[in-house]
Amino acid sequence: MRKVPVGPDVACMTLARGTPGFSGADLANLVNEAALLAARCDHPHVTGADFERARDRVLMGAERRSLTLTYEEREMTAYHEAGHALVAFHSPEHDPLHKVSIVPRSRALGVTMSLPERDRYCFSRKQLESRVAMMFGGRVAEELIYGADEVTTGASDDIRQATLLARRMVTEFGFSDAIGPVYCESAREVIPGQSVEVSPDTALAIDKEIRRVAEQGRARARQILNDHVDQLRLFAHALLERETLSGDEIRALLTANLGAHSALGIEMSVPSTG
Amino acid sequence: MRKVPVGPDVACMTLARGTPGFSGADLANLVNEAALLAARCDHPHVTGADFERARDRVLMGAERRSLTLTYEEREMTAYHEAGHALVAFHSPEHDPLHKVSIVPRSRALGVTMSLPERDRYCFSRKQLESRVAMMFGGRVAEELIYGADEVTTGASDDIRQATLLARRMVTEFGFSDAIGPVYCESAREVIPGQSVEVSPDTALAIDKEIRRVAEQGRARARQILNDHVDQLRLFAHALLERETLSGDEIRALLTANLGAHSALGIEMSVPSTG
Amino acid sequence: MRKVPVGPDVACMTLARGTPGFSGADLANLVNEAALLAARCDHPHVTGADFERARDRVLMGAERRSLTLTYEEREMTAYHEAGHALVAFHSPEHDPLHKVSIVPRSRALGVTMSLPERDRYCFSRKQLESRVAMMFGGRVAEELIYGADEVTTGASDDIRQATLLARRMVTEFGFSDAIGPVYCESAREVIPGQSVEVSPDTALAIDKEIRRVAEQGRARARQILNDHVDQLRLFAHALLERETLSGDEIRALLTANLGAHSALGIEMSVPSTG
Amino acid sequence: MRKVPVGPDVACMTLARGTPGFSGADLANLVNEAALLAARCDHPHVTGADFERARDRVLMGAERRSLTLTYEEREMTAYHEAGHALVAFHSPEHDPLHKVSIVPRSRALGVTMSLPERDRYCFSRKQLESRVAMMFGGRVAEELIYGADEVTTGASDDIRQATLLARRMVTEFGFSDAIGPVYCESAREVIPGQSVEVSPDTALAIDKEIRRVAEQGRARARQILNDHVDQLRLFAHALLERETLSGDEIRALLTANLGAHSALGIEMSVPSTG
């Protein structure tokens, strides 16, 4: 960091806070990316905005602004990301939202990003359950707005991530009463020829539990989005208009909306964080 | 593209529109093929027709005009391709037909090609269901015209493609209520020794769902071709006569026929696209 | 072909017609073999007979005339080959018989060879069903003449070929209603660790269908040979006497016999081809 | 053979008759062995006896006369070999007995050897059934003479050979009605990852059929040895006394005994060969 001229608006501590889980090498890489972006923009030194763009690039992939999408595709993406974000926002256990965007990036048409406040060393059952629910927020929003026949393949990575997390909850973390307090080989660690570890019946019980965890997460996402369908529309429209919303902008948007609703006498669960 | 002399009838934009999903390298390859074809025909510069032939060659394999087929084989092929094309034509979700041909090519005796209007990033459940139906159009047309005993092995690649797509709908895209919103290892990604992932009962449930999706697609193809058996004969005869039909020719042929039928008071679902 | 002196009785077109499915390299190999045989017989140029012997050698393996067989073994072989040939002869869908022989060759004690009239690109369900029946003709003839306790291991390759074909009919060509219009990994293409593809119940359903197809083929062979047991004896005796029968000789033999029978008022299904 | 001085008592034809299934290389090896044995015995040329000893050594392994066995072990071995030999002798389909011996060899404590009269190219169902029965003759004789608790591990190779043959009868030769005329992967040819070929239920049906074939063979051996228990004792005593019996000696011994028994009015099935 010492070799790169850094602008006066960059505080090391602030930077480190926004990059939990980064190793020393990750941070060095981040500084390089920021220096490259600053050079490309002819900044005399690396600004805080350069660092932020570099971090987003590292965490979420490069932007692909050349991609031309139809209005329908952008709208679908906006509802999908708004669905993720709203489920996270209304789950008190969830890490605060950092950014939601429908600018296409190398890995996806949109992105919803949460950042924990500090490095985490372990997670509670409730936190993981809310994460599974958040992952289903995108597909559930599509369903709610467009109907079940129009849901897209765009949620396949969400489903995969939710399934893998549900599997670990069941087979590694002892969070399933149906499986009990035992460790069952997780797929990532099975070595060829050791399929003897789990009997077919146990494998079926595991499959059922994984599905139960996934369906509970989806049901929770449905409950939250059904209860907040106005916020879902509001959020999606804001995304279509502004493309990217920061955590603070999201909180402002939804709290204002919350106030408006409250004024109309509508009851609403108040999120404790976010 | 700058190194190849290009004729005045070639518009870059038009060319790009007809090659969705092509990478930069794919496009470079296409330009080379077109230049070779132009040189072989002693064209002073690469014409639009050269580009079209080059693209067809890249997408569908080289023509094999030396292959001698009997009239029976050509007729069977014409009905097979007409079956694919009609199912696509009567499915509003399907990409527009680009070309249907019974000129033998390196990979098949005939070909039906649809082209999306733009690059696609995700697909809806309805779109994939109509694609499965389209894949069964060929076999169903053979059955309708020749009877179940005379259907041929020529549909085996269609069956394989439809099965692989149905599998992904069930195991990756969360489109099966019987399996639920979970990711099940798709065959393409299974790593040896990790067969522990799915229990035998879940594997059976997946098999059943794949079959259900395939049979629904086949039933839809049967419904469409039963409803339009006159168009099927018309289309097959046009193919036998002209060998290749462009998207525009297909639309003209079937719309004229549609008009004729309507004049006879026969009710018919009007395709929204195509 | 230009480097080898060819006799006046050899027509390229005729030669090509008798070698369907041969690639350019196969044909080059065939010409070499024929030249060698011609040289060994001190022929001034390669005769049509040299080409025919070369082709038989390539298709059926080298003759092993040094093998000494008992009369019982030769008779058993004659009935076995006559069984194959008669089932083919009485199946209208079957390719015409080209040659039947009980001269031992490198791969078998006898051989029955059919040749399609032209290259085939796909096969109908009926054609494959008649091929399965033809494969069982040998074992069924043994049973008919010698009794079930005396059937031999000589049919094991027929059984293997019939089973592999039945498997493809069921798992690749969509010809089984019990399995439906889906593709199931065929054994030839399964990659280690991907046994997840088919559940045990589906595997059992496939096993049952393969057996059904095989048993239907055997039943058809039994029906045909029971109906033509006189032809079976006639054919076997002709083979014992002449060792090899060409397609034309077979057709002459069986048509004459057919006439004789008809003269005796015995009803008989008339084969449409062959 | 031309380089080795051969005695006047050696006829090539006779030699060849006693070595069915020998390739040219096998015969060359045999001649070398015989020359070595002749040299070791200071024979001026290779005698017929040298050839016979060489052939036995090649077919049955080297003698191990240094092995010291108790009387009980020699007696057990004599009954075991007599059991094999008697079942073969009383099975008309079986190849004629060539030699039975209780001289320990490198691979076993005793040996029973049959030789077909000529090379065999295929086997009937009856012949294979009698071979399975013959393989169980040793264990059954032990049981009959010493009781079930005293049977030994000495029959484990017989059991393994009988099981492998039974498996081929069921899965390759189509000799099982319960499995039908289908080919099931035999163990020798299964390639890793292709276990998809046979479902668990089919595997169980195969296991049951293999067991049925083995148990029928054992039952037949029991029937034969129960019917000829006097011959079993006579044969075992002859082996204990003379160590090795040739085919001719066996036939003389058992026919004489047969005559004696007949004189006593005991009914007995007369073997057609042997």
Place this chain on the structure above:
Amino acid sequence: MRKVPVGPDVACMTLARGTPGFSGADLANLVNEAALLAARCDHPHVTGADFERARDRVLMGAERRSLTLTYEEREMTAYHEAGHALVAFHSPEHDPLHKVSIVPRSRALGVTMSLPERDRYCFSRKQLESRVAMMFGGRVAEELIYGADEVTTGASDDIRQATLLARRMVTEFGFSDAIGPVYCESAREVIPGQSVEVSPDTALAIDKEIRRVAEQGRARARQILNDHVDQLRLFAHALLERETLSGDEIRALLTANLGAHSALGIEMSVPSTG
């Protein structure tokens, strides 16, 4: 050891007693580590404290004092470790506690360490059962203090260790009446392709027994911690205050507490060791 200057407070015998199971190479490594630590602290010779820190580093991983944890995380860790330690303390068969610490180390946020008094060569069923219970002490303490929804992923390694030990009790040590006195391949030793060893039903029986052993261990941990919830709080608070407690400090703390409780007339099972 002779090359390193050792302080007068280090007795070889004492050192050896604290390192059961160490090989010669392990001890050499330990001496090196101690010498490095002594040099880093400018000690003139290696002190007993240097040896102790070196040993802890080898057994439990390096300290990571730079890790910043919240009060909630430290408290959760303190209850987790106190849970392990109390179950061990109240199990007479368990090895004496050596040290309990909530200083984060390379492998965990906290550690509970028992040391046997001497090398052990075998273990009784009761000893292994108490070890399984001890492993569940951490998760059970979390549950007791924070409720089932707040239990964390921090226990996943405990669950894994307990499961692997339970598996060996069932499959290697003959401690399960349901499985009986037989050896079943343990996962560690299974060789690819030998999955034939255990049938699916036996695999299920093993899975059930492993779960029974694990659940009995957890039930025992619950019983102990429910009976001693005051000690659990006392222990956790002591850890939060002092970070690390030695075996002697633990025994003093809990015995004093025990006296206090006894004074209040509360009945309590007196641990025989510890």
Place this chain on the structure above:
Amino acid sequence: MRKVPVGPDVACMTLARGTPGFSGADLANLVNEAALLAARCDHPHVTGADFERARDRVLMGAERRSLTLTYEEREMTAYHEAGHALVAFHSPEHDPLHKVSIVPRSRALGVTMSLPERDRYCFSRKQLESRVAMMFGGRVAEELIYGADEVTTGASDDIRQATLLARRMVTEFGFSDAIGPVYCESAREVIPGQSVEVSPDTALAIDKEIRRVAEQGRARARQILNDHVDQLRLFAHALLERETLSGDEIRALLTANLGAHSALGIEMSVPSTG
């Protein structure tokens, strides 16, 4: 053997009798070991005792006298070995006891060694059953003296050996009526991908038979040790006192004890050997 000076008390024949199953290379190795031991003790030539110690070292592993065990551990070991030895002693089919010792060796805390009188080439069913029983003698003695909760992991190798032998009795030697006279792949010979050999149901039947054989062996060990619990204590005390007992000492000890018991009118089965 000729290069090593051998003392007058060593008879080659005696030596050979005590080393059944030794190959020439094994014997050469034994002579080397004996010469080394003689040299280390400054014996002028290799004595009979040197040979005996060398043989024990080869057969049972090196002594580890440096191992310090508690009295409890030595007592447990003494009962364990006495259990093995008594079951062998009271099984007439068992090979005579050669030595029993509680001197720790490289592979175990104690050892019970039987030696057959001569090389064995096969084993009867009864002999193998008594060997299984002998293997369970150690665990059963622990149970009898200390109770089921105190049995140790020290028997895990016995259980493994007994299971592997039981498996061979069931799958290779045809000794199980439930499995029948068939060979089932034993684990040692299974090749990857050939798991097709045995169906899951057959695998379960095999598992059950293995367990039956093991439980019968354990029941027999229990019967013998229950009937001779006085001898068990006597034997264990003799081992604690003298550490090692030779075959002759064991026979003297138990026969004397037998006499004493008989004097008290207690009936007892007299072992025929030992």
